[in-house]
Amino acid sequence: MIDEEKISVKKIREILESVNDPEVPVLSIIDLGILRDVIINDDEIEILITPTYSGCPAIDMISMNIKLALIENGHKKIKITSVLSPAWTTDWMSEEGKQKLKAFGIAPPTLKQQICHTELFHEGEAIQCPRCNSYHTKLISQFGSTACKALYVCETCKEPFDYFKCH
Amino acid sequence: MKERINYTIHLADNALILGHRNSEWTGFGPIIEQDIAISNIALDLIGQARNFYQYAATLISNSTAEPVTEDTLAYLRDAKDFLNCSLVEQTNGDWAKTILRQFFFSAYQFYLYQHLQNSNDEKLAAIAEKSLKEVTYHLRWSSEWVIRLGDGTEESNKRILTAVDDLWICTGELFEATGFEQTAANKGYGVDVSLLKSDWMQKVRDIFEEATLPLPVETESQVKWFGKEGKHSEHLGYILAEMQFLQRTYPNSEW
Numbered sequence: 001m002i003d004e005e006k007i008s009v010k011k012i013r014e015i016l017e018s019v020n021d022p023e024v025p026v027l028s029i030i031d032l033g034i035l036r037d038v039i040i041n042d043d044e045i046e047i048l049i050t051p052t053y054s055g056c057p058a059i060d061m062i063s064m065n066i067k068l069a070l071i072e073n074g075h076k077k078i079k080i081t082s083v084l085s086p087a088w089t090t091d092w093m094s095e096e097g098k099q100k101l102k103a104f105g106i107a108p109p110t111l112k113q114q115i116c117h118t119e120l121f122h123e124g125e126a127i128q129c130p131r132c133n134s135y136h137t138k139l140i141s142q143f144g145s146t147a148c149k150a151l152y153v154c155e156t157c158k159e160p161f162d163y164f165k166c167h
Numbered sequence: 168m169k170e171r172i173n174y175t176i177h178l179a180d181n182a183l184i185l186g187h188r189n190s191e192w193t194g195f196g197p198i199i200e201q202d203i204a205i206s207n208i209a210l211d212l213i214g215q216a217r218n219f220y221q222y223a224a225t226l227i228s229n230s231t232a233e234p235v236t237e238d239t240l241a242y243l244r245d246a247k248d249f250l251n252c253s254l255v256e257q258t259n260g261d262w263a264k265t266i267l268r269q270f271f272f273s274a275y276q277f278y279l280y281q282h283l284q285n286s287n288d289e290k291l292a293a294i295a296e297k298s299l300k301e302v303t304y305h306l307r308w309s310s311e312w313v314i315r316l317g318d319g320t321e322e323s324n325k326r327i328l329t330a331v332d333d334l335w336i337c338t339g340e341l342f343e344a345t346g347f348e349q350t351a352a353n354k355g356y357g358v359d360v361s362l363l364k365s366d367w368m369q370k371v372r373d374i375f376e377e378a379t380l381p382l383p384v385e386t387e388s389q390v391k392w393f394g395k396e397g398k399h400s401e402h403l404g405y406i407l408a409e410m411q412f413l414q415r416t417y418p419n420s421e422w
């Protein structure tokens with residue numbers, strides 16, 4: 001019985017690897033760290049997810065895509081529960097996810113304790129340009145194309161780029 | 168239960184109304200990066216409002232037979248039933264007024280959520296913990312702008328001084344607890360707002376000093392409206408007219 005349960009949670013997680021963040025389509029919800037748990041109660045599957053930001057508009061779409069992926073694989077009773085605490089942090093992003101982000105042209109988040117500053121006008125966070133790898137980059141705005149990103153520009157290759165800001 | 172519901176709705180209304188105000192800048196920001204920044208802050212606040220409304224809707228549904236959702240709370244209540252403070256409903260004015268309103272409110276929310284994280288109501292504590300991370304960014308961003316404008320050009324300094332004149336009068340209300348806030352604080356699920364005042368004043372003092380702005384004097388007239396009790400300025404009605412028009416004219420319509 002216990003073995004069977006283990007296998008099915010593993011299988012569910014495998015299915016969920018195909019569910020991506022609609023705003024950063026190279027990352028799965030597992031890479032992002034927003035899948036918190038899979039619980040199997042008899043015939044019902046409960047999926048616990050956490051939003052990246054309170055107002056993340058992607059979360060409703062992600063819930064729907066989780067349901068669709070599970071239904072496609074023959075599961076019928078699905079419950080999605082949103083958990084807010086502990087609050088999501090970029091430290092939950094997988095190493096694989098960070099590599100995928102960089103390949104996609106978005107600078108991955110640095111470790112929180114390393115660089116998450118709250119001081120005013122703080123500059124010089126050494127964010128590496130995802131295109132040319134230069135550290136000679138400059139913050140343009142703390143708020144980028146989506147809530148989870150900041151806008152930087154590379155002084156070496158002159159390209160602007162998104163940085164998945166630490167949170 | 169009535170107090171807990173009102174307290175939750177009050178937290179939601181504060182976030183929704185300021186979120187809505189900020190969203191009025193979308194497409195009109197002074198430069199594109201700041202247009203995006205203020206729109207992102209709007210999004211965070213509306214997200215926080217949704218979390219509080221969803222919880223309030225659960226509380227109401229559990230205690231009455233009324234079918235209530237986050238949408239009925241946002242779209243089908245009238246101005247006198249909104250429990251937001253009057254600061255958040257003030258008009259955008261120019262960039263300086265918007266910035267100062269955000270700074271005053273973010274500093275307030277920052278200390279409020281810090282305490283609310285320890286609420287004995289698990290749900291309120293979780294929303295506060297989540298929101299605090301976002302508010303930390305809002306506070307940093309708006310603080311930098313207050314300094315930039317105050318210590319900027321003659322024109323920017325003049326404008327932010329005018330904003331202080333317009334908005335200071337709305338800040339006293341933040342720290343004067345109304346009935347449901349007192350009950351919430353006494354029962355341990357809410358925050359005693361009078362205790363936030365010294366931290367908030369210190370923050371304002373620090374930022375104003377760096378911004379070379381004179382600190383306004385505290386006076387009795389620091390409270391003009393009492394939105395938390397539904398006694399709003401004339402501005403709230405206009406916000407609701409725009410925000411609720413679609414739902415009221417075409418009930419149950421969806422995007």
Ligand SMILES: [Zn+2]
Pocket residue numbers: 129130131132133134154155156157158159
């Ligand atoms: Zn570069």
